[in-house]
Amino acid sequence: MTLRFSRLTMLLAGSALLCTTLSAQARELSVSTVLSDAFPWGQAAEKWAELVEERSGGELTLRVYPNAQLVSGDQTREFSAMRSGLIDLAVGSTINWSPQVPELNLFSLPFFMRDYAAVDSVTGGEAGKQVFAAIEEGGVVPLAWGENGFRQLSNSKGPIDEPSDLEGLKIRVVGSPLFQDTFEALGANPTQMSWADAKPALTTGAVDGQENPLSVFDVARIDQVGQTNLTLWNYMNDPLVFAANQRVWGSLSAEDQDLLRQAAVDAGEWEIAMTREEEGERRAAITERGVDIVELTEAQHMAFVQATQSVYDTWIDKIGESLVKTARSDMAAN
Ligand code: X2X
Incomplete structure (x- = not known):
């Protein structure tokens, strides 16, 4: 018994020592993104990594x-996956996270x-704070904004x-059922599929069209898969969010938390400015x-606005009426 006890003690002491040694060494965290660094989105994540590496002197990777x-x-x-700890960090789209955080449908x-x-004015305003609170409530720590476009x-x-x-x-549409409703309201025949499946579906003609920011259309060479027409209708913006798994976040020192958050803010601002400039x-x-x-005239724009009004009837309740109101007043105050 005594012998077993002391062996166990030694084992525990040994593993504690190992943990201390490991934590004294550089720590690596995973960051998930949908698009690679050929796109501004992936570049945002790489910028975050670069700033963290630099500012932590290589302690945090x-x-x-x-x-x-x-x-x-x-x-x-x-x-x-980030909530459960399979992923430590992510730079993700509000669209892709909206099935778990309904408030994120605000942007769609x-x-x-x-x-x-x-x-x-929305991301930087009161509504932005409420959206971050909803993400936190959903089990993930939001850190900063970026932009898909x-x-x-x-x-x-x-x-x-x-x-x-x-x-x-x-x-072809993404993630949230809201997109299904928008395109059905417009008389189209929307099909939900992942980005990985989108280009093959465009290539074979399984779908006739898609929607994505100019940077994605440009870098992914969507013109090469028969997409000969592009309508600039700015129908929604797709902000990105830098975020962390709660347990990972909690395991960091206050100093490392500040470093990680500030690097995310700086990488996000850098990426938003670049995306818009380009x-x-x-x-x-x-x-x-x-x-x-094609660029829409004001009258053409209004026809699309009117045709999609029914989407608001269904979705304001799901998003939360007060959040939608707050976002409207953020925009009006601008
Ligand atoms: O799937 C898309 O269209 C993309 C790459 O823009 C997102 O992940 C939202």
């Missing part, structure tokens, strides 16, 4: 796993935030400048490749 590989390509499982309401000033509509059939042009078109060049490059770009 972030290793980025792109293409949603930590969730086998199923980007709508990223939030749950069609034609809700008209321009960058509106986006910034305003999502634009492309298709292989022809120019789209009024809702009836979408009639019957098969459109839009003009991207648009020119896409035009150069022969894609027909």
Whole structure:
């Protein structure tokens, strides 16, 4: 008994020593992203890693796993995987996390935030704080904002400048059922699928169109899979959120928490500015490749706004009326 006890004691002491030694060494945390560093989104994560490495003197290392590989390509499982600890950190899209955090559907309401000033007043305002509180409530620690961008509509059939042009078109959409409702309201035939499946579906013609920011259209060369028409309709912006698993966050010293959060804020600001700055060049490059770009007039814009009003009836309750109101007053105060 005594012998067993002392062996156990030695074993415990040994493993405690091992833990201390390990914690004194550099610690590596995983970061999940959907897009690689060929895109601003992946670059945001790499920037975060670079700043953390630099500022911690190599004590803390972030290793980025792109293409949603930590969730086998199923980007709508990223939030749950981070909550459960399968993923330490992520730079994720509000769309992909909205199945677990319904408040994130705020950003997907069609034609809700008209321009960058509106986006910034929501993310940087009272509504942004409430959204972060909802993420925290959902079991993950939110740290900073980034941006995938305003999502634009492309298709292989022809120019789209009024809702009836979408009639019957098969459109690949992402994550949340809200997208199903928006595209059904417009008379299209939406199909939900992951980003990994999107390009093959466009290539074979299984779908006629898709929606993504200009940076994604440009870098992924969506023009090469028959998407000859692009409508710049700014129907929603897709902010990114830098976040951490709760247990990982709790295991860090206050100093490391500050370092990680500040590096996320700085990487996010850097990426948002870059994404916006590059839009003009991207648009020119896409035009150069022969894609027909349509920009909506005010009257055309209003027709889309009207056609998608029913989405608000269904979704305001799910998102929370008070959050939607708060976001509206954030935008009005701007
Ligand atoms: O799947 C998409 O369209 C993408 C890459 O934009 C997101 O992850 C939201």
